[in-house]
Amino acid sequence: MQEIAIIGGGLAGLTAAITAAEGGAPVRLAEAHAELGGRARSADGPYKANLGPHVIYKDGPLWAWLRERDLLPPSAGTPLGGIRVRWDGELRRTPPLASIPTVLRLRGRDAPIDRSFRDWVRDHSDERTAAMLSAAGGVYTFHHDPGELSAAFVWPRTVRALLNPPPVARYVIGGWSALVGTLAARARALGVRIETGARIEELPAAPVIVATELADARRLLGDDALRWPSGSTVCLDLGLRHHRGDPFVVSDLDEAGWVERFTAADPSLAPDGEELVQAQMPIRPGETADGAATRLERLLDQALEGRRERETWRRRQVMQGRSGALDMPGTTWRDRPAVDRGDGVFLAGDMVAGPGLLSEVAWASATEAARGALALVHRSGPPQRTVART
Numbered sequence: 001m002q003e004i005a006i007i008g009g010g011l012a013g014l015t016a017a018i019t020a021a022e023g024g025a026p027v028r029l030a031e032a033h034a035e036l037g038g039r040a041r042s043a044d045g046p047y048k049a050n051l052g053p054h055v056i057y058k059d060g061p062l063w064a065w066l067r068e069r070d071l072l073p074p075s076a077g078t079p080l081g082g083i084r085v086r087w088d089g090e091l092r093r094t095p096p097l098a099s100i101p102t103v104l105r106l107r108g109r110d111a112p113i114d115r116s117f118r119d120w121v122r123d124h125s126d127e128r129t130a131a132m133l134s135a136a137g138g139v140y141t142f143h144h145d146p147g148e149l150s151a152a153f154v155w156p157r158t159v160r161a162l163l164n165p166p167p168v169a170r171y172v173i174g175g176w177s178a179l180v181g182t183l184a185a186r187a188r189a190l191g192v193r194i195e196t197g198a199r200i201e202e203l204p205a206a207p208v209i210v211a212t213e214l215a216d217a218r219r220l221l222g223d224d225a226l227r228w229p230s231g232s233t234v235c236l237d238l239g240l241r242h243h244r245g246d247p248f249v250v251s252d253l254d255e256a257g258w259v260e261r262f263t264a265a266d267p268s269l270a271p272d273g274e275e276l277v278q279a280q281m282p283i284r285p286g287e288t289a290d291g292a293a294t295r296l297e298r299l300l301d302q303a304l305e306g307r308r309e310r311e312t313w314r315r316r317q318v319m320q321g322r323s324g325a326l327d328m329p330g331t332t333w334r335d336r337p338a339v340d341r342g343d344g345v346f347l348a349g350d351m352v353a354g355p356g357l358l359s360e361v362a363w364a365s366a367t368e369a370a371r372g373a374l375a376l377v378h379r380s381g382p383p384q385r386t387v388a389r390t
């Protein structure tokens with residue numbers, strides 16, 4: 001039987017490998033980095049800061065898929081206290097009360113594809129509420145102005161990520177590398193041959209699943225059309241000595257930034273007596289990363305009392321086009337680069353045509369890519385299913 005080749009060992013590549021191997025095909029996965037996980041890797045050392053993903057949503061398909069296979073890593077729920085918002089330059093305990101009737105009115109409504117989120121909210125309320133709700137989307141869009149995105153993109157994600165009572169976000173204990181380890185073990189148990197430190201420069205023979213970031217796929221496939229809007233943001237990860245009264249989350253309703261103390265959910269992410277804080281500020285058009293970082297430092301000064309004197313560790317990253325797909329008005333996930341490229345080549349990742357929130361897109365496109373590749377290798381007969389619990 002033909003082997004399915006997978007390029008990239010992040011969440012998408014590992015999902016595709018497991019799905020293809022469960023379907024009975026021989027699978028080989030090549031990962032350029034020395035370690036698996038891609039953006040889902042956590043830092044080595046005492047501060048387990050994730051490179052990309054932070055939370056996994058337990059109402060989503062990725063969670064259900066993991067649970068079905070007994071692959072869910074230990075996780076923690078969302079701490080209920082310590083939430084603050086920055087609004088009109090002030091740190092507050094509640095969002096503007098005037099916005100609540102609008103949120104209640106919009107809940108359960110289908111937002112239109114062809115209107116911007118800001119315009120749609122303004123139709124139902126006022127400019128201030130539209131600006132506030134737009135900026136709240138910064139946490140999962142990593143975009144300086146989520147209000148300009150399609151209302152159908154922003155609203156359901158805002159409801160899932162921020163307005164669900166009780167919250168559906170779960171924190172992987174020990175960081176996302178724990179989940180990557182579980183997925184890799186499952187893939188190996190199914191017979192997937194995994195090679196790390198193996199950068200692929202030329203497309204191998206089909207069937208092949210390219211599970212890299214879109215820019216890498218563009219180069220590998222030599223297809224300049226593989227483009228889609230994404231966020232651009234400065235991320236700062238900080239180790240801080242513990243201070244009673246530090247908030248858990250600060251949602252920045254002025255500038256679409258976000259500050260989160262991850263040790264509030266999982267104290268194992270930092271050494272005893274210390275906190276791990278991860279924060280991000282989207283970069284505005286024409287602004288430098290340093291400019292956005294300066295705005296982020298100001299937000300952190302407001303959010304965390306005496307934090308400069310308490311700092312024990314820091315890491316700064318600029319995430320340009322690396323935080324998932326964004327749909328502009330008039331477009332949906334179906335308009336993104338298609339999974340099936342023809343001739344036995346498939347794309348998977350968080351910038352291609354798949355539904356869901358953040359890494360769920362990588363998962364959804366990876367399962368579709370694997371099904372497509374399986375259909376090719378099983379042309380002569382129906383696929384065998386070998387789903388077994390580990």
Ligand SMILES: Cc1cc2nc3c(=O)[nH]c(=O)nc-3n(C[C@H](O)[C@H](O)[C@H](O)COP(=O)(O)OP(=O)(O)OC[C@H]3O[C@@H](n4cnc5c(N)ncnc54)[C@H](O)[C@@H]3O)c2cc1C
Pocket residue numbers: 007008009010011012013030031032033036037038039040051052053054055056198199200201211212213216220235319322323324348349350357358359360362
């Ligand atoms: C700041 C930030 C915060 C985020 N927060 C969340 C969150 O809270 N929840 C959530 O669900 N998602 C979140 N995400 C999104 C999530 O990180 C991604 O959707 C997910 O990790 C994408 O996985 P992937 O496998 O598609 O891509 P990647 O993880 O990028 O994997 C691609 C892999 O391909 C490899 N590769 C590239 N080129 C080659 C080559 N030529 N040969 C071999 N290998 C190659 C790379 O080394 C890499 O390992 C966040 C992202 C960012 C940036």
